[in-house]
Amino acid sequence: MSKDIRIKKGLNINLVGAAEQTTSKAVSSNVYALNLDDFHGITPKMLVKEGAELKAGEPIFYNKNIEEMLFVSPVSGELVEIVRGARRRILTLKILADKEQSYQDAKTIDLEKADADLVRKTLLQSGCWPFIKQRPYDIVANPDATPKAIFVSAHATAPLAADVEYVLNGKEVELQAAITALGKMTPGKIHVSVGNTGSSVFSTIDGVTLHKVSGPHPSGLVGTQINKIDPINKGETVWTVSPQDLVIIGEFLLTGKFNAERTIALAGSSVKSPKYYTTKIGTEISTFLYASGVTEDKFRLINGDVLTGAITHPEGYLGFYNNTVTAIPEGDDYEFFGWNKPVFNKISSTRALTFSWLSKNKKYDLDTNTNGEHRAFVVTGRYEEVFPLDIYPLQLLKACMVKDLDEMEQLGLYEVAPEDFSLTEFICISKQPHQQIIREGLDLMYQEIG
Amino acid sequence: MKEKLHQLKLKYQGKKMAPAFNAIHTFLYSPNETTHSGSHIRAVDDLKRTMNTVIMALVPCLLFGIFNAGYQHYSAINGFPENFSVLEHFITWDNFWIGAITVLPLVIVSYGVGLAIEFVFAVIKGHEVEEGYLVTGMLVPLIVPVDTPLWMLAVAVAFGVVIGKEVFGGTGMNILNPALTIRAFLFFAYPTWMSGDKVWVHEAVERAGTADAISGETILGYLAQGNTADMTEKYDIAEMFFGFIPGSVGETSTFLILLGGLFLIFTKIASWRIMVSAVIGSLVMGLIFNGIVDAEWIPEYSKFYGLMQFDFWQHLIVGGLAFGIVYMATDPVTGSQTYKGKWIYGFLIGFLSVMIRVFNPGYPEGVFLAILLMNVFAPTIDHYVVQGNVRRRMKRLKNATILPKPSDGKTEQLKVETV
Numbered sequence: 001m002s003k004d005i006r007i008k009k010g011l012n013i014n015l016v017g018a019a020e021q022t023t024s025k026a027v028s029s030n031v032y033a034l035n036l037d038d039f040h041g042i043t044p045k046m047l048v049k050e051g052a053e054l055k056a057g058e059p060i061f062y063n064k065n066i067e068e069m070l071f072v073s074p075v076s077g078e079l080v081e082i083v084r085g086a087r088r089r090i091l092t093l094k095i096l097a098d099k100e101q102s103y104q105d106a107k108t109i110d111l112e113k114a115d116a117d118l119v120r121k122t123l124l125q126s127g128c129w130p131f132i133k134q135r136p137y138d139i140v141a142n143p144d145a146t147p148k149a150i151f152v153s154a155h156a157t158a159p160l161a162a163d164v165e166y167v168l169n170g171k172e173v174e175l176q177a178a179i180t181a182l183g184k185m186t187p188g189k190i191h192v193s194v195g196n197t198g199s200s201v202f203s204t205i206d207g208v209t210l211h212k213v214s215g216p217h218p219s220g221l222v223g224t225q226i227n228k229i230d231p232i233n234k235g236e237t238v239w240t241v242s243p244q245d246l247v248i249i250g251e252f253l254l255t256g257k258f259n260a261e262r263t264i265a266l267a268g269s270s271v272k273s274p275k276y277y278t279t280k281i282g283t284e285i286s287t288f289l290y291a292s293g294v295t296e297d298k299f300r301l302i303n304g305d306v307l308t309g310a311i312t313h314p315e316g317y318l319g320f321y322n323n324t325v326t327a328i329p330e331g332d333d334y335e336f337f338g339w340n341k342p343v344f345n346k347i348s349s350t351r352a353l354t355f356s357w358l359s360k361n362k363k364y365d366l367d368t369n370t371n372g373e374h375r376a377f378v379v380t381g382r383y384e385e386v387f388p389l390d391i392y393p394l395q396l397l398k399a400c401m402v403k404d405l406d407e408m409e410q411l412g413l414y415e416v417a418p419e420d421f422s423l424t425e426f427i428c429i430s431k432q433p434h435q436q437i438i439r440e441g442l443d444l445m446y447q448e449i450g
Numbered sequence: 451m452k453e454k455l456h457q458l459k460l461k462y463q464g465k466k467m468a469p470a471f472n473a474i475h476t477f478l479y480s481p482n483e484t485t486h487s488g489s490h491i492r493a494v495d496d497l498k499r500t501m502n503t504v505i506m507a508l509v510p511c512l513l514f515g516i517f518n519a520g521y522q523h524y525s526a527i528n529g530f531p532e533n534f535s536v537l538e539h540f541i542t543w544d545n546f547w548i549g550a551i552t553v554l555p556l557v558i559v560s561y562g563v564g565l566a567i568e569f570v571f572a573v574i575k576g577h578e579v580e581e582g583y584l585v586t587g588m589l590v591p592l593i594v595p596v597d598t599p600l601w602m603l604a605v606a607v608a609f610g611v612v613i614g615k616e617v618f619g620g621t622g623m624n625i626l627n628p629a630l631t632i633r634a635f636l637f638f639a640y641p642t643w644m645s646g647d648k649v650w651v652h653e654a655v656e657r658a659g660t661a662d663a664i665s666g667e668t669i670l671g672y673l674a675q676g677n678t679a680d681m682t683e684k685y686d687i688a689e690m691f692f693g694f695i696p697g698s699v700g701e702t703s704t705f706l707i708l709l710g711g712l713f714l715i716f717t718k719i720a721s722w723r724i725m726v727s728a729v730i731g732s733l734v735m736g737l738i739f740n741g742i743v744d745a746e747w748i749p750e751y752s753k754f755y756g757l758m759q760f761d762f763w764q765h766l767i768v769g770g771l772a773f774g775i776v777y778m779a780t781d782p783v784t785g786s787q788t789y790k791g792k793w794i795y796g797f798l799i800g801f802l803s804v805m806i807r808v809f810n811p812g813y814p815e816g817v818f819l820a821i822l823l824m825n826v827f828a829p830t831i832d833h834y835v836v837q838g839n840v841r842r843r844m845k846r847l848k849n850a851t852i853l854p855k856p857s858d859g860k861t862e863q864l865k866v867e868t869v
Binding site for chain 1: 452455456476477478479480481482483484485486487488489490491492493494495496497498499500502503578580581582619620621622623716717718719721723782783785786787788789792832836839840842843844846847849850851852853854855856857
């Protein structure tokens with residue numbers, strides 16, 4: 001039984017620089033890298049030493065706490081550098097790619113006959129497992145849990161995010177394989193949410209419960225959809241997978257090869273010709289950034305979308321989960337009487353001499369300026385207007401700040417991920433770092449209650 | 451200029467006086483801070499813009515208060531003009547002059563003392579100067595009688611800012627509305643200056659007992675003395691609504707307050723929920739009192755009779771009720787934070803304001819006491835509203851599908867740590 005989801009609370013942030021729907025193949029990068037920050041909460045244990053020759057799909061490290069969980073190399077080549085930070089924490093693993101790519105071949109399994117244990121084992125060993133994330137805590141899924149349902153959001157509403165239907169075009173076979181396999185691991189349903197316009201690649205896929213989603217951002221965030229379809233209770237687990245990662249999982253299940261290829265959107269107002277590129281996880285971003293060209297010297301490069309991504313730079317590497325790279329202008333400049341003069345060129349959630357409410361479809365060129373200083377929480381009732389979950393956002397943030405575990409639990413911290421607070425962070429008048437507050441709250445809770 | 455200030459900012463960074471410098475710097479230029487994580491873009495609204503919008507909504511009340519100070523002064527001496535016309539009798543240089551020498555010093559003292567304390571606290575505690583006082587400093591001169599001695603105001607402001615706000619940690623942390631804390635301090639410390647029929651008109655106190663004695667009491671004061679005569683003999687409804695009546699500096703013109711309220715609602719800065727529910731609350735209480743009078747449960751000689759028989763809706767256009775509802779009940783820090791909470795909070799403010807107004811023996815006004823009381827109860831209201839959400843979650847929990855782990859059922863194997 002599918003359930004349509006209509007979201008009323010929210011805010012669409014229209015920015016200039018949306019990726020044009022043409023895809024080019026990015027030049028292959030010399031060096032690929034895995035950024036360990038992408039795997040939140042994982043303590044890596046290396047399986048190979050610096051200098052080791054690796055095939056694509058060959059394990060590099062495992063999760064110290066769950067030893068079956070392997071992480072593999074996206075390309076074949078030599079592990080040239082293990083970049084370490086404070087207290088020898090591993091930050092980045094750099095792999096010098098071979099000219100000719102070779103893949104580690106795994107035995108394919110018979111998807112129809114395989115049981116949950118076999119699927120789990122296969123995905124854990126293949127390096128596909130980290131694509132599956134879990135809630136509560138928004139971390140890589142714990143294989144020793146049975147999810148009550150699996151959620152896939154095939155509807156991107158974040159500003160400038162890659163169009164999911166476009167990048168999934170022609171991947172039905174892989175998607176079907178991945179969905180069949182994942183379906184074995186839950187007694188519940190696999191909920192897939194799609195936009196309510198046009199047809200979706202998922203409409204032909206068996207084994208999913210399709211939901212049509214409409215309304216402003218954050219209707220495309222999986223957290224919103226979980227809350228509206230089947231909210232998480234204490235003690236329950238749900239898994240979330242992004243549709244492009246399903247393709248990699250599916251291809252592995254069908255061919256036995258870990259193919260880290262994906263189509264990503266390069267977007268943002270600092271990009272000359274924003275469009276889509278086919279490339280691989282871990283590629284150096286400069287391999288496609290300069291193919292499109294940049295319009296200014298000082299820009300902010302973001303691994304991900306503007307609301308949730310991580311700061312990177314042209315020599316940085318494409319994140320493990322990202323299918324969007326955004327470049328927007330840096331805003332490190334002063335503005336004369338910026339706090340009281342009428343504003344026409346920036347988005348506002350109020351009408352206090354701000355005029356973005358007049359033209360809802362106008363596209364804005366926003367920079368990274370905070371537009372004000374950090375303050376204590378003062379204004380109330382604003383977050384609720386862009387926060388469709390059945391949760392009190394301000395109260396939950398405050399509970400996280402004072403580290404009150406009971407209250408965090410009661411107010412629904414199990415149900416949220418930092419990204420769910422990206423819009424409240426965007427409109428926050430006190431310029432509080434909402435996503436960081438929620439992340440720290442989740443980490444504390446995982447540590448104390450886990 | 452921009453470059454010079456930037457160099458100065460770098461020079462002052464980490465120094466003790468940095469917050470003071472930054473306060474002035476960010477007043478001139480919005481800062482060059484950029485995002486670092488999370489949302490890389492931010493909406494344009496900040497606290498300065500928010501507070502500035504409230505101040506803009508207050509300016510008409512201040513201007514009206516300035517002219518009204520003069521108008522009430524001259525009317526008390528010469529009698530109210532026949533065939534009143536706004537341009538001829540109200541907006542005049544004479545009225546403006548009286549207002550300028552009485553009201554503007556109140557504004558200057560309020561801002562001077564309050565901001566000085568804010569700066570000192572910011573420097574001592576090493577945080578930025580917060581914008582909260584920009585609104586408080588404007589509210590204070592508007593809610594005191596016109597002839598309030600300046601030293602008295604200075605003492606009250608110092609008390610209100612330190613005890614009402616800074617001891618809790620500054621803007622955003624306070625429990626009581628600072629402006630009302632200041633008003634309450636004045637009321638309890640210097641009651642003779644805050645009520646009676648002498649304080650509402652400029653020079654009335656000085657002239658008391660002389661041949662030139664003048665007075666002007668508020669409508670509420672008139673009613674509280676048991677005068678049941680029709681108010682229209684004294685002031686007609688239009689005068690009350692537009693505000694040509696004695697009262698605290700900025701509270702008299704319900705018309706301008708209404709415009710300010712609509713502006714605040716339109717800009718989404720203040721909560722319409724609180725305003726609407728407070729109006730409903732006061733009307734309900736007014737109706738109850740009218741009902742008691744109609745049912746003849748209260749004798750005419752009762753000292754509450756005068757205020758009780760006052761038409762229920764007229765409560766809104768006299769005294770400080772409208773001003774309190776629009777500008778002070780809606781203070782987001784001290785009010786309820788949840789939507790449902792705002793409805794309850796606002797309703798009770800309106801309800802209690804009229805109740806206290808009628809039953810207060812010493813001083814026929816209740817809005818500031820009602821708001822302060824509800825400030826104290828706002829967290830309690832929110833607690834129960836939020837509990838509703840928690841209970842819903844608990845109820846859902848009963849149907850939770852907690853599934854067995856894959857490892858359950860298998861014999862637990864001891865995992866040996868390998869490196």
